[in-house]
Amino acid sequence: MAVRWARGPDQETLTGTLATLPAQIEQHGLKPPATIIVGEVVRLREKLDWFERLPLFGKRIVVTRAQKVRPKRSPLACEL
Numbered sequence: 001m002a003v004r005w006a007r008g009p010d011q012e013t014l015t016g017t018l019a020t021l022p023a024q025i026e027q028h029g030l031k032p033p034a035t036i037i038v039g040e041v042v043r044l045r046e047k048l049d050w051f052e053r054l055p056l057f058g059k060r061i062v063v064t065r066a067q068k069v070r071p072k073r074s075p076l077a078c079e080l
Contacts (some may be wrong), residue, residue, distance in 0.1 A: 001038075003037065004035075011058075013049070017073060
């Protein structure tokens, strides 16, 4: 598995074997910084990829309000 920009809105993940990852990385244009993860831990990805399954993953959200009336964070937006 190759992960770029882990845990951020720009996170990219490719899953494959050591034999297939180089071609996948080239095909998808994955650039540094990236981390290669090898071994049984890769199988946990399906359980731990909740972040990538959020409906707003990879999106930038702009809340326009006057600074005096805006909340520090919108709880609903933080959950999405």
